[in-house]
Amino acid sequence: MEDQTMVTDHAHILSADRCCHMTADCVTDLCLSPSGEVVELCGMEGTGKTELLYHLLCRCVLPEAAGGLEVDVVFVDTDYSLDMLRLVSILDSRLNTALSSSFSAGSEEAALRSCLSRLLVVHCSSSSQLLLTLHFLETSLSSRPSLALLLIDSISAFYWLDRCGGGASVTKQEEKLSKCAELLGRLLRDYRVTVFASCHAIRRSSSGPSSSSDSYLCRSWQRLVSHRLLCSRQDPAVDREQRRRQVFTVRCTSSSSCRVKAFRSSSFYVTDGGVEFIGTSSSQDSEQSQ
Numbered sequence: 158m159e160d161q162t163m164v165t166d167h168a169h170i171l172s173a174d175r176c177c178h179m180t181a182d183c184v185t186d187l188c189l190s191p192s193g194e195v196v197e198l199c200g201m202e203g204t205g206k207t208e209l210l211y212h213l214l215c216r217c218v219l220p221e222a223a224g225g226l227e228v229d230v231v232f233v234d235t236d237y238s239l240d241m242l243r244l245v246s247i248l249d250s251r252l253n254t255a256l257s258s259s260f261s262a263g264s265e266e267a268a269l270r271s272c273l274s275r276l277l278v279v280h281c282s283s284s285s286q287l288l289l290t291l292h293f294l295e296t297s298l299s300s301r302p303s304l305a306l307l308l309i310d311s312i313s314a315f316y317w318l319d320r321c322g323g324g325a326s327v328t329k330q331e332e333k334l335s336k337c338a339e340l341l342g343r344l345l346r347d348y349r350v351t352v353f354a355s356c357h358a359i360r361r362s363s364s365g366p367s368s369s370s371d372s373y374l375c376r377s378w379q380r381l382v383s384h385r386l387l388c389s390r391q392d393p394a395v396d397r398e399q400r401r402r403q404v405f406t407v408r409c410t411s412s413s414s415c416r417v418k419a420f421r422s423s424s425f426y427v428t429d430g431g432v433e434f435i436g437t438s439s440s441q442d443s444e445q446s447q
Contacts, residue, residue, distance in 0.1 A: 193345035200388030223255035235314035250430030331375035
């Protein structure tokens with residue numbers, strides 16, 4: 158009973174914070190649901206998805222004195238692309254910026270070790286391993302109540318392998334990911350974890366990032382996703398200062414009703430110290446029933 162209360166408390170921390178300052182103002186309203194949220198970051202390769210996940214991760218594991226949430230995070234690396242040196246560099250930069258005046262000779266390393274102790278990294282090389290990892294999380298969450306965020310990079314890593322292994326049957330092709338989605342649904346319901354998962358776009362569209370909002374993954378996963386962050390790279394700017402940095406855009410879409418979608422977008426660039434946001438806008442579009 159005490160463990161369940163602690164889980165709820167940490168879920169409330171994420172909910173109250175609403176993932177604000179985690180990705181950008183465009184996701185200020187995320188994680189309001191008491192039953193947890195699933196957010197999909199989709200876009201072509203090189204559009205900042207993994208850097209946004211690093212930003213989220215650091216925001217959660219950093220101490221409260223450094224502006225963090227001080228909660229545990231699980232990072233499921235299905236692409237085998239997690240760069241620990243990059244992650245440590247971002248954490249070190251954030252700690253130096255926030256706590257430079259209070260650091261002593263050994264306290265910086267101790268603070269960094271404390272942050273990393275809140276991170277559990279799991280590598281998966283197949284959808285079967287991903288399913289087993291989620292089963293492991295289900296059995297261990299009750300003994301690790303401070304775990305509040307699950308990051309998956311990426312949920313689409315085994316899409317082609319599963320299609321090949323499933324033969325001509327679409328049901329067989331989608332079976333393992335459907336089971337993963339079902340298990341994630343239980344984790345959301347029972348433990349109120351927040352899930353962010355990246356998804357690679359399988360084709361480039363000339364009509365802009367908004368055309369990538371329809372996921373190609375199985376319907377079980379699509380029903381689970383409550384928000385999508387559409388990531389893209391901006392064209393080179395005319396301004397000399399902006400030309401020196403690649404600017405990215407993340408556009409948040411969330412269904413507020415069956416007919417209306419709310420859109421909020423932010424621009425950011427990547428520095429040695431992580432993601433820096435530089436602007437936000439919002440709008441609403443009406444959808445006609447087909």
